[in-house]
Amino acid sequence: xxxxxxxxxxxxxxxxxxxxxxxxxxxxxxxxxxxxxxxxxxxxxxxxxxxxxxxxxxxxxxxxxxxxxxxxxxxxxxxxxxxxxxxxxxxxxxxxxxxxxxxxxxxxxxxxxxxxxxxxxxxxxxxxxxxxxxxxxxxxxxxxxxxxxxxxxxxxxxxxxxxxxxxxxxxxxxxxxxxxxxxxxxxxxxxxxxxxxxxxxxxxxxxxxxxxxxxxxxxxxxxxxxxxxxxxxxxxxxxxxxxxxxxxxxxxxxxxxxxxxxxxxxxxxxxxxxxxxxxxxxxxxxxxxxxxxxxxxxxxxxxxxxxxxxxxxxxxxxxxxxxxxxxxxxxxxxxxxxxxxxxxxxxxxxxxxxxxxxxxxxxxxxxxxxxxxxxxxxxxxxxxxxxxxxxxxxxxxxxxxxxxxxxxxxxxxxxxxxxxxxxxxxxxxxxxxxxxxxxxxxxxxxxxxxxxxxxxxxxxxxxxxxxxx
Amino acid sequence: xxxxxxxxxxxxxxxxxxxxxxxxxxxxxxxxxxxxxxxxxxxxxxxxxxxxxxxxxxxxxxxxxxxxxxxxxxxxxxxxxxxxxxxxxxxxxxxxxxxxxxxxxxxxxxxxxxxxxxxxxxxxxxxxxxxxxxxxxxxxxxxxxxxxxxxxxxxxxxxxxxxxxxxxxxxxxxxxxxxxxxxxxxxxxxxxxxxxxxxxxxxxxxxxxxxxxxxxxxxxxxxxxxxxxxxxxxxxxxxxxxxxxxxxxxxxxxxxxxxxxxxx
Numbered sequence: 001x002x003x004x005x006x007x008x009x010x011x012x013x014x015x016x017x018x019x020x021x022x023x024x025x026x027x028x029x030x031x032x033x034x035x036x037x038x039x040x041x042x043x044x045x046x047x048x049x050x051x052x053x054x055x056x057x058x059x060x061x062x063x064x065x066x067x068x069x070x071x072x073x074x075x076x077x078x079x080x081x082x083x084x085x086x087x088x089x090x091x092x093x094x095x096x097x098x099x100x101x102x103x104x105x106x107x108x109x110x111x112x113x114x115x116x117x118x119x120x121x122x123x124x125x126x127x128x129x130x131x132x133x134x135x136x137x138x139x140x141x142x143x144x145x146x147x148x149x150x151x152x153x154x155x156x157x158x159x160x161x162x163x164x165x166x167x168x169x170x171x172x173x174x175x176x177x178x179x180x181x182x183x184x185x186x187x188x189x190x191x192x193x194x195x196x197x198x199x200x201x202x203x204x205x206x207x208x209x210x211x212x213x214x215x216x217x218x219x220x221x222x223x224x225x226x227x228x229x230x231x232x233x234x235x236x237x238x239x240x241x242x243x244x245x246x247x248x249x250x251x252x253x254x255x256x257x258x259x260x261x262x263x264x265x266x267x268x269x270x271x272x273x274x275x276x277x278x279x280x281x282x283x284x285x286x287x288x289x290x291x292x293x294x295x296x297x298x299x300x301x302x303x304x305x306x307x308x309x310x311x312x313x314x315x316x317x318x319x320x321x322x323x324x325x326x327x328x329x330x331x332x333x334x335x336x337x338x339x340x341x342x343x344x345x346x347x348x349x350x351x352x353x354x355x356x357x358x359x360x361x362x363x364x365x366x367x368x369x370x371x372x373x374x375x376x377x378x379x380x381x382x383x384x385x386x387x388x389x390x391x392x393x394x395x396x397x398x399x400x401x402x403x404x405x406x407x408x409x410x411x412x413x414x415x416x417x418x419x420x421x422x423x424x425x426x427x428x429x430x431x432x433x434x435x436x437x438x439x440x441x442x443x444x445x446x447x448x449x450x451x452x453x454x455x456x457x458x459x460x461x462x463x464x465x466x467x468x469x
Numbered sequence: 470x471x472x473x474x475x476x477x478x479x480x481x482x483x484x485x486x487x488x489x490x491x492x493x494x495x496x497x498x499x500x501x502x503x504x505x506x507x508x509x510x511x512x513x514x515x516x517x518x519x520x521x522x523x524x525x526x527x528x529x530x531x532x533x534x535x536x537x538x539x540x541x542x543x544x545x546x547x548x549x550x551x552x553x554x555x556x557x558x559x560x561x562x563x564x565x566x567x568x569x570x571x572x573x574x575x576x577x578x579x580x581x582x583x584x585x586x587x588x589x590x591x592x593x594x595x596x597x598x599x600x601x602x603x604x605x606x607x608x609x610x611x612x613x614x615x616x617x618x619x620x621x622x623x624x625x626x627x628x629x630x631x632x633x634x635x636x637x638x639x640x641x642x643x644x645x646x647x648x649x650x651x652x653x654x655x656x657x658x659x660x661x662x663x664x665x666x667x668x669x670x671x672x673x674x675x676x677x678x679x680x681x682x683x684x685x686x687x688x689x690x691x692x693x694x695x696x697x698x699x700x701x702x703x704x705x706x707x708x709x710x711x712x713x714x715x716x717x718x719x720x721x722x723x724x725x726x727x728x729x730x731x732x733x
Contacts, residue, residue, distance in 0.1 A: 416526065421563035423547040424523050424556075425573075425630065426580030432548075435576075439567025439613065 027085045033057055036182050039085045043151055043185075046158055049165075056171035056181035063175040066301075069361075070328045073299040077273055082245050084183045084216070140198065145229075146191040147202060150218050153189025160191060164220055168251035168279050168307075177277045180216045180249040187217035187248065192227040192258070201230040201263070201449050219250040223258035223286075230261040232449060244272045246297070252280030254288050256310060263291040265452055266300070267459060270327055274300040284310030284339075291447045292319040294329045295459055303361060305334035308342035308370075315344040320444040323356030323388070324463060332361035332393075337403070340371040348379040349444060351437055352388035353463070359390070364405075365397040373403045381411045382440045384433075434461040474539040475500045476638050476670035477522070482533035484521050491517045493695035495533070499638070499670040504660070506673045506681055508706060509692035510714050515674045516560060518692070519642045522672075523557040524550050537638055552581050554637030554669075558627040558644045564615040570626070571610035574633055581634050599632040603659055620647035628659035639663060639671040645680035657683030678706035693718050 027035060036057045040050040065074055140147065146157065154161045171181035192198060223229055246268060254260045260280060268274050274297035280288040290304035306315035321329035335344040350358030360379045375398075381390035392409055414436050422432035438445070438457050445453040475498045482495040491514045499505050509515050521528050522535055524547035535542045542550050565573070574596065579587035586592065600609070603625050615623055624644055631639050641660065645653050657680055664671045673684060681689070681703060689705040690697045691714070698717050699705065 415563070417561075418563045418565060420523075420525055420547060421559060422565065424551055424559075425577040425634070426548050426551040427576070428546070428548045431580075435568050435573070436565055439565050442567030442569075442613075 027083055029083055030080045031057070031082075031084050031183070035084055039183055039185065042085070043154075045154060046162075048162060049154065052166060052171065053182050053184075056178045057183075059172055060175060060178035060182055063178055065175060069301045069330050070299055070357075073273070073328060077245060085185060143196045143198075144193040145196060145198060146189065148189045150187035150189045150220065151185065153220070157189070157191070160222070161189065161220065164222055164251065164253055166251075168253060168281050169249050169277050173277060176247045176275045177249050180218060180247050180277070184216045184218035184249070186215075187219040187250075188221070188231070188233075189219070190221040190229065190231065192221075192223045192229045194224040195226045196224075197227065198229040201232045203232040215244075215246045215248070217248045219248065220253075221251070221260060221262070222253045223255060223260045225255045226257040227255075228259040230263065232263045232452065233265075244269075246272050246274045246276070248276045248278075250276070250278040252278075252288055254280060254282045254286035254313075256284040256286060258283075259287045259289075261289040261291065262304075263293075263448055263452070265293040265448070265456055266296060268296040268300075270296060270298050270324070272297045274302065276300075276302045278302065279305040279307070279334075280315075281307045281309050282313035282315060282342075285312040286310060287314040287316075289316040290319070290333070291444070292317065292331070293444060293448075293456060294319070294321040294331050295456070295463075296327075297329075298326060299328050299330070301330045303332045303334050303363075305336075306344070307336045307338060308344065308373075309338050310342075311339045312341045313339065314342065316347075317345075318347045318444055318447055319349070320441050321348075321350040321358050322460065322463065323350070323352040323358045325354040325356060328357045328359070330359040330361060332359075332363075334363045335365070335375070337364075337366040337370045337373040337375070340369070341373070342370060343374040344376070346375075346377045346379075347443060348377075349382075349441060350380075350390055351382045351384065351440060352390050353384035355387040355389075357389040357391070359393065361393045363395045363397070366400050366403045368399040370400050371402050373400065375403065376406045378408045380409070380440070382437070383411065383413050384437075430464050431461070434464040437464060474536075476503075476538060476668075477672065478534075478536045478539075479522075480534045482518075482521070482530065482535060484517065484528050484530045484533075486517075486528055490531075491528075491695050492521070495692075495695070495697060497672075497690065497697065499672060501668045501670060502664070502666065503687040504664055504671040504673060504684055505688045505690060506675060506686040506706065507690045507692050507697075508675060508678075508709055510676075513692045514695040515692055516642055517695075519557055519640045519672075519674055522550075522638075522640060523547055523555060548580070551634075551636075556631055556634055556636030556639045558624075558631060558639070558641040560642040560644075560646070562615045562618075562623045562627055564613070564618075566613050566616045568614045569610070570612050570614055573614050574610075574630065577630065578633055581636075595633060599629055599659075602632070602662065603629055603655055605629060621649070621652045624648055624652065624656055625659075628656050628663075631663050632659055635663070635669075637669050639669065640674070641671065642674045643676065644673070645675055645677065650679075653680050654683055656680070660684050678710045681706045691717055 033054055036053045037050060040053050148156065166181065169177050171178045221231060252260050252262060266274060278290065282288045288306045292304050294300045304317050308315055315335050317333035319331055319333065321331045323329045329350065332348060333346045337344065344364065346362060348360045350360060352358040358381060362377060364375050364377060366373050377394060379392055383390055390411055394407060396405060398405060414433065418436060419429060419432050422435055423429060427435065437460050445456055477499040479495050479497040482492050483490065484492040495518060507515050507518065517528060521530060522542065524545065530543055537553055537555060540553060545553065575587045578592065605625055615626065618626065627644060644656055648656060660671060661684060673680065673686065686703055689701055689703060691699040693714065
């Protein structure tokens with residue numbers, strides 16, 4: 001169906017506006033080459049970007065669905081029922097007061113302005129497809145740090161974007177990276193110049209707020225030699241009756257001696273398919289850390305990856321996943337040791353409850369030429385009831401005998417004695433359970449900025465409510 | 470106001486687990502400011518008594534009553550009992566990995582004594598003082614609850630909680646087991662500080678008389694097969710130490726033993 005109808009819709013933008021969501025531009029459902037070209041045209045993109053989009057679109061069309069993960073859930077995604085582009089407001093705003101009121105209210109509820117005062121070095125708030133609010137602290141600007149939404153990044157720094165875009169995650173990587181490359185909109189673009197240390201975490205909030213709205217944000221972070229940055233992304237979404245797709249691509253480039261930490265807490269509503277490709281390349285003596293929390297969504301398939309390309313580089317992936325009723329968190333990590341003296345650490349923690357399913361899927365490889373690498377993998381699962389499930393799919397491909405590998409896995413249950421002990425200290429059963437659950441997640445939460453840690457603990461306490469029969 | 474009402478009053482308590490009777494008619498009364506001890510062999514029902522007062526869900530009470538200052542405890546959930554003023558020092562305290570001791574103490578004080586009591590410099594002062602008395606290092610606060618604790622550390626941590634939570638009734642289930650003599654002395658100091666000269670009462674459950682040398686009990690009760698067969702002063706503990714329990718188990722003494730036979 002889609003192609004013609006979508007083309008028609010694009011042909012009459014004004015008629016295509018869907019007021020209930022106050023969208024300035026909204027495409028009809030479905031995807032075609034023309035839709036892809038139109039997205040690029042609306043954004044006035046350079047031709048090379050249009051061409052990548054189109055190639056990626058064709059790759060997406062021809063690429064079959066993954067034959068692993070949760071195939072029965074993946075099967076439910078109807079690509080013809082997704083809106084691939086929606087823009088609200090008048091583009092990116094620099095002044096909070098110019099942001100449309102209903103959007104402002106939404107962010108007020110998320111507490112963004114207050115959060116900004118305390119924590120933010122800069123804010124990009126993504127509402128639907130494009131950033132509507134953007135601010136950056138002056139001292140960061142003075143240090144030459146670029147922090148823009150990705151569309152502005154492409155407009156203002158096309159040469160940097162062209163150099164690195166798709167260099168870490170090629171569109172051919174997988175079906176969803178192809179889809180993202182074809183229709184991406186929004187996301188963050190960050191460049192940290194040589195030797196600059198961004199002291200405070202830089203944050204962005206993402207949010208899906210339209211029915212059947214696909215979010216395809218694209219993030220590119222480049223840390224130049226000897227620099228450092230901590231990027232924090234948090235997601236919350238209201239609940240919808242129809243399914244929604246979130247398929248982002250994040251590319252990190254850590255040049256020699258630099259340090260990138262990327263922290264996420266996603267809390268998509270439980271009808272969202274969250275299929276994200278996150279990958280970084282660490283050059284000589286660089287360090288990349290993914291701190292990745294998955295609380296919401298129906299199905300998440302996400303395996304933050306690091307390619308240890310330069311000698312002495314280091315990777316860490318610390319992740320937690322919570323799977324409640326009807327949810328499947330298929331998460332993990334991928335690390336490739338391509339150079340000597342590289343080290344990596346994976347810590348994965350998952351909790352499943354009410355029939356939820358948590359899977360750890362990990363791959364660590366050491367290439368034949370990489371000498372003296374060290375790898376450490378720990379996965380712990382906590383199962384809260386008999387109906388829930390936890391699986392582990394760890395893979396290690398070690399082609400160099402000098403590598404030192406450690407792997408530990410554990411599965412545990414909450415015991416009645418543990419609960420009784422906490423209850424005897426005045427804590428009602430749900431609070432006691434939340435204490436155990438939050439304790440289990442603590443090695444992850446302590447890596448987050450305080451505000452996020454508190455929010456995550458509150459979220460988990462909410463999840464435990466009504467869980468005692 | 471609760472003058473006259475004992476801190477703990479247990480009447481004719483019958484209880485068991487999965488239809489197996491364990492307690493067969495316990496009567497016990499602890500007035501304010503008193504420390505009582507229950508002694509008995511393994512399997513006599515000592516820990517069961519403690520668990521039932523605290524409200525362990527595995528045990529079923531078939532008959533009798535348990536009251537705290539005249540309030541019916543059996544109707545309450547374990548956390549309600551804790552908030553009403555019951556404290557149990559566990560024989561085997563549970564580990565909660567990831568839950569920091571400091572955070573847990575603050576939350577527990579807030580739950581039991583109220584938010585205000587867990588705030589500000591007063592709380593910190595109490596905490597510091599109690600830790601000093603129990604010879605607990607500051608770094609302890611950053612560790613995870615009972616996670617990787619030695620036996621002695623676990624017991625000290627139980628007493629630290631006792632001192633901060635200020636219960637009306639403190640039950641100490643074999644708090645002395647696995648402690649060396651210094652540990653017992655320290656723990657005894659904690660118990661005395663928490664109970665003596667207060668409106669609170671304590672029930673010490675133990676195998677041995679050692680701890681009772683440092684915490685002079687007002688009364689010692691001997692529990693055999695789910696019944697209190699003898700009650701006496703501190704000297705009874707020493708007698709038990711010398712003679713063991715057999716002489717009480719044979720039906721030589723106490724007139725109350727007569728009825729016990731029927732259940733067997």
